[in-house]
Amino acid sequence: DAGITQSPRHKVTETGTPVTLRCHQTENHRYMYWYRQDPGHGLRLIHYSYGVKDTDKGEVSDGYSVSRSKTEDFLLTLESATSSQTSVYFCAISERQGDYGYTFGSGTRLTVV
């Protein structure tokens, strides 16, 4: 998907455990995003980054943290996974913020049991 990869593709974890999802890009894009996608809700923004070490919250950031130590990597961490965080998570990248399209990764399907 245009130089963006997410890992793992699938994960099952237990309630209360920490989980980290990784997004890696080879496009050198400045902006990176984490979304979750659930039936009936569409894509909802969790966190985004506008540069190395520069991040901000989205509309559903509670229970999630992110880090971006390098341009190419954007990590999403669930500090203590809950069943409500069972979802499909998508990473997206963009050259600039605003009136410009995003390129999405293939997604990570996370199940919290």
Added chain:
Amino acid sequence: GESVGLHLPTLSVQEGDNSIINCAYSNSASDYFIWYKQESGKGPQFIIDIRSNMDKRQGQRVTVLLNKTVKHLSLQIAATQPGDSAVYFCAEHSGGSQGNLIFGKGTKLSVKP
């Protein structure tokens, strides 16, 4: 994946017919719009975009129409093919040089052979 299509409006068309998918956007100040296609188990894929200073834009087999008066966006797919079966959703940008895209919930297109 498959769960993305649950609870969504569905449009069912015959192969070879034209499809029209509609989207009502929320902000009259939005200046940029995108249509994405999402196939089962994959990430959203950019189809076509349009800026608010345009009413119509054409791509390969696809046309996007923008009616700012009623805040309505439509995607027309000519000669619909089985490979067009997917969830389609629009996104809008309303923050000038800042701001993130806001995504609609989507419409599921089903093409009957």
